[in-house]
Amino acid sequence: MEDKTANEEIEQVNESSENVDLALLTEEAQEESTTEASESDSLSLEMNQILRIRDQIRKVVIGQDKIVDQVLAAFLAAGHVLIEGVPGLGKTLLVKAIAQTFAGDFARVQFTPDLMPADVMGHAMFNMKEQEFVIRKGPVFCNLLLADEINRAPAKTQSALLEVMQESQVTIEGESHSVKPPFMVLATQNPLEQEGTYPLPEAQLDRFLIKVSVDYPEESDELKLVRLVTQGLSREKLDVSLVEKVITNEDAELLRKKTSEVTVDEQVLEYAVAIVRQTRNWSGISVGAGTRGALALIRIARAMALVAGRDFVMPSDIKEMALPVLRHRITLSPEMEIEGFSHDQVLQDMLEKVEAPRL
Structure with a gap:
């Protein structure tokens, strides 16, 4: 009788232990399920934002879907883009459309042979009223910088972008100034006309995450684009007013963080x-x-x-x-x-x- 009672007690202990293990496994499964659902919801939210950005850009950039995806990916990867293509293919329009989709500061610099580094970076100037030198920041202090026809400027001006592209900061008169995140440089250049141009140094080229080649659009896309632009307009106009703001600077930084994960x-x-x-x-x-x-x-x-x-x-x-x-x-x-x-x-x-x- 005593042996029988002892066996029953052992069985009860084993059953109790199995129930505890089962309960723990159930809790772990629920936690994993909750985590997976949370991650899925987070991914869905980010995907929705990315799709909205892409849809807004495609309102004005027609027939270059692959290019749009590549430039958008470079933005998410916190990289800079060199866009190469013959004139009239919408390179500048693409950059303006991207800038319009988020509530960041946009600046455009037309690179010319007489452009100096200080014209891009900024410089120190003497304030007569205060009797002191003050820093006047250049157009590079923005979120999205369009360096239009970058190969038109001499190497000294081109290389002025090296520090800000790599370190996200600018040194003026020995003092470092950070640019606001998110920061991105999109440079354009014409591959055909080389007279009066300065090829980008290798060190400068290496700072660009990708180099995008913009080709001629398909006939149907070109017809659609010409029809859209010429309706009710007497001249060509790069109109990005149709593009709506989709994300804030904070959203952009969160998307970049998600990309790194x-x-x-x-x-x-x-x-x-x-x-x-x-x-x-x-x-x-x-x-x-x-x-x-x-x-x-x-x-x-x-x-x-x-x-x-x-x-x-x-x-x-x-x-x-x-x-x-x-x-x-x-x-x-x-x-x-x-x-x-x-x-x-x-x-x-x-x-x-x-x-x-x-x-």
Whole structure:
């Protein structure tokens, strides 16, 4: 009888322990479910903001959806963009439309051969009334800076942007002044007309996260654009009044923070590094991309994943953004230049030889 009672007590203790374990597991499952739901809601909110920004830009920028996504991704990745294309393709309109979507300060500088660094950065001036020197800040103290036709200015003026693009600060008369976040430089240049221009230094080019090539629109898009602009107007007008403000500066910073949290698998990371390292060994490339190229590739791939509605990076994101990230970071061999190959053609051929991971 005593043995039977002892066995019953042991069984009761075991049942009690199992019930406690089950309750703990249930609580953990509920907590995980709540966390996943919270993360899903957060992603949905951010995706909604990104979609609204993109829709607003596409109201005035027609037929350049891929370019819009790339520039928007660069903004989310806290990077700067070099936009290259022949005149009349809407490069300036694109930048103005982006600036209109968030409540930040926008400034435009038309780069010319006589533009001085102080005209962009600012300078110290003597206040006669107060009998002291005061700092007069230049147009670079904004959230979104359009450097129009950047290759029109000499190298000294171009390089004045190096510090603010890398460090988000400007040094005037030995004193550092920070620019307000979010900060982004979008520079445009014409690839055809080289007379009277100054090619950007390699150090300057490397500060741009991506280089976007704007091509001619499709016939249907061009027809739609011409119809839209000429209705009721006697002259061409870059009208961005249709674009509505969607986010605040604080929202923009939160979106950038979310972008930096997008998951990157180890195999995807190795794939990005393999692509960049291949540029240093490829026969058609004399100077390959540096480590900053690999960092840029991961940053922009994270942003493109978020634009696509995902919180993880896929190998296709890396491959898609390899051209915009690397085309301005490599130097072709003399043989390739003589034969007329472009940077994109050489890079595309190289990408086909780098095996992508299968996740």
